Amino acid sequence: MKCPDCGAEMNHHADKVDYNAAIDRPELIDPDFGGVVEEAHTCSACGRTEMRAARED
Amino acid sequence: MSAERPLFIPVILGTPRQGRMSEHAARFVLGEVQKREGVETELIDVRDLSLTTQDEGGAIKDASFSRAVARADALVIVTPEYNHGYPGMLKHALDTNLKEYVHKAVGVCGVSAGGFGGTRVIENLLPVLRELGLVAIYWDMNFSSVGKVFDESGALLDESYVKRADKFLGELIWMAKTLRHGREQVKL
Numbered sequence: 001m002k003c004p005d006c007g008a009e010m011n012h013h014a015d016k017v018d019y020n021a022a023i024d025r026p027e028l029i030d031p032d033f034g035g036v037v038e039e040a041h042t043c044s045a046c047g048r049t050e051m052r053a054a055r056e057d
Numbered sequence: 058m059s060a061e062r063p064l065f066i067p068v069i070l071g072t073p074r075q076g077r078m079s080e081h082a083a084r085f086v087l088g089e090v091q092k093r094e095g096v097e098t099e100l101i102d103v104r105d106l107s108l109t110t111q112d113e114g115g116a117i118k119d120a121s122f123s124r125a126v127a128r129a130d131a132l133v134i135v136t137p138e139y140n141h142g143y144p145g146m147l148k149h150a151l152d153t154n155l156k157e158y159v160h161k162a163v164g165v166c167g168v169s170a171g172g173f174g175g176t177r178v179i180e181n182l183l184p185v186l187r188e189l190g191l192v193a194i195y196w197d198m199n200f201s202s203v204g205k206v207f208d209e210s211g212a213l214l215d216e217s218y219v220k221r222a223d224k225f226l227g228e229l230i231w232m233a234k235t236l237r238h239g240r241e242q243v244k245l
Contacts, residue, residue: 011240011241011242011243011244012244012245013159013160013239013240013243013244013245014159014160014190014245015245016155016159016190040156040159040160040190042159042160042240042241043241044241044242047062047128047130047237047240047241048127049127049156049157049159049240050156051155051156051159
């Protein structure tokens with residue numbers, strides 16, 4: 001994932017199951033977890049953090 | 058490159074209550090953070106945040122608060138203990154962010170009029186902070202009998218708090234540096 005600010009490669013360092021997001025985006029639910037698995041990525045150059053659904057890869 | 062950027066560690070004052078003694082504690086801790094080389098800080102007062110009470114969570118972000126937390130490497134939360142818990146306004150504010158907190162350090166300063174130094178509010182706040190993705194350090198600051206720690210103008214009356222703040226901030230900065238490296242360099 002590229003940083004929207006500086007274009008550097010971001011580091012995937014955390015996952016979080018978002019159960020509320022499953023209400024709005026049921027197509028992204030991971031059936032093994034019962035919610036949307038969100039990945040946290042942080043830019044190694046500027047420190048910006050972004051989250052995205054793992055199934056959006 | 059990341060090592061060249063100063064750390065940013067804002068201090069959150071967690072109560073809007075009139076006459077709050079926690080403001081003295083927050084300003085004292087802010088001053089101690091400002092003494093640290095390579096660390097930038099600012100005071101975030103929940104009283105100043107623009108947060109409606111007609112909704113909750115990410116839908117009501119205060120843009121300046123979210124920007125500050127996104128930039129932060131660590132947070133200091135200064136909170137009084139109200140009926141053994143945290144102020145509702147603090148929780149209301151914390152709940153407006155999520156991605157901004159993930160794998161960042163947090164240290165908590167409890168404030169109480171009595172002798173327990175906010176230990177109960179700290180214990181109650183820890184599971185909330187964990188769920189937000191923050192990493193709590195295991196040094197706390199406890200401002201017991203806060204009316205005796207500061208005078209009415211906010212001047213510190215008990216110099217032992219300088220040493221306590223030094224230990225607290227030492228651990229918080231170590232954790233902030235370590236977690237910044239982890240966020241930016243260590244793959245899951």
